[in-house]
Amino acid sequence: MTTPARSAQIAQTTPTGAAIAEKVAQAYDFGEVRSCELLRRSFNHVYGLQFADGRHAVARLSADRPRGAPNIGYETALLVHLKVRGVPVAGALAARDGAHAVAMDLPEGERPLILFEHLDGDVPGDVLPDVEATGRGLALLHEAAQDYHGPASRYGLELPDLLHASLERLHAAPTMTDALRPEFSAIARALEARIAAMPALTRVHGHGDCHGMNNFVTEGLDGVRVASFFDFDDAGPGWLAYDLCVYLWAMHPRTVDGSLDATSLARWRSYLAGYRSARPLPSADVDAVAAFMAVRQFWLMGEHAGRIAVWGTQSMPTSWLRTQVKMLTAWAELRTPE
The missing domain is CATH 3.90.1200.10 (Aminoglycoside phosphotransferase (APH), C-terminal lobe)
Known part of the structure; x- marks a missing residue:
């Protein structure tokens, strides 16, 4: 995925959950998105999604880090490798065209959106x-x-x-x-x-x-x-x-x-x-x-x-x-x- 020149006027926008839901519905074959909410705005934007059939997923709208562009090719391939080896990780879900990332056009330029498997469990804390x-x-x-x-x-x-x-x-x-x-x-x-x-x-x-x-x-x-x-x-x-x-x-x-x-x-x-x-x-x-x-x-x-x-x-x-x-x-x- 190529990234066009970014706007010098916009540092980083925060799309609404509705905007992410619309993009996911367009690019992925998971049916109707029942709900989508912003979970965290930090290095990237992370959203929680629930589909009409009850399935859950997590969407990450990646941003350019101070180091440079997102490391998506390595990250998603490593996740595939780990899952094949039996390591429990949240793998990247393929879009309708088979890609692990789709481009979302925003005022600052294109940013990659990735859909990940939802994981359940407890945060380790001090247990x-x-x-x-x-x-x-x-x-x-x-x-x-x-x-x-x-x-x-x-x-x-x-x-x-x-x-x-x-x-x-x-x-x-x-x-x-x-x-x-x-x-x-x-x-x-x-x-x-x-x-x-x-x-x-x-x-x-x-x-x-x-x-x-x-x-x-x-x-x-x-x-x-x-x-x-x-x-x-x-x-x-x-x-x-x-x-x-x-x-x-x-x-x-x-x-x-x-x-x-x-x-x-x-x-x-x-x-x-x-x-x-x-x-x-x-x-x-x-x-x-x-x-x-x-x-x-x-x-x-x-x-x-x-x-x-x-x-x-x-x-x-x-x-x-x-x-x-x-x-x-x-x-x-x-x-x-x-």
Whole structure:
């Protein structure tokens, strides 16, 4: 699907549920759309649909990310591969013409709309058997993706996309100051040197955003809890330590002297135990997790910096950037808890 030149006057529009329902009815053979509602407006727009026959689906209206165009070819092919291997994921549903994405014409230009399978289940939260199931499910996902040979990913879970590009966007942000730029650069250089000094680390096709809110857990036939995954928008090839760090990063306090409480430590240990129950986990990869938490924070700042046209400058005020310098400096001393 080719994308025409985008309007310089419109950053990003939010179509109504009715507009999405109309497009789905035109492009897909699922019959009448009974209801369609906006679930979330974040990196993309996500909608929940119910059809007249009772079926449910989730539609994602993708947007250009700060990194560039959506990674649809890789994402949808990886989902097909994982489903064939028996991994429970929300696969992309084919449109009437067989494509996994259809173009929706909007004031800013064409944006791809994808329809995904609906998943049921519980959010893992702090329920330890469900957290363990999440870790085990991620390990099974990594194992099943080892022999993926489909379309290449546009992006990688590697330093060029996660750290270097994020730092460039951060430097260009209107709320950045001349005093803060060299401080962020020094932190990034030290972080890169820390990672370069590590022993060889494991690489995987990673989910990229496994923070505990992009999977559900259900009861398996044998009574064992089973995790199913969705939202592979950030998936890509890269370091296992980065894919693991996202869960710990999501729990860790965003303060200079923050540390995990007992509940969070128990969750992290259950997560690792679940992973190890399904796939070997080298100690070098676990040790590297703490450093990649800082990489993940740079990624988040880069996402904010690259979305100021949509989210506004108040999404990353200068005061927040000063706090990030202090926090990331403290995080240089972090070690992965076990």
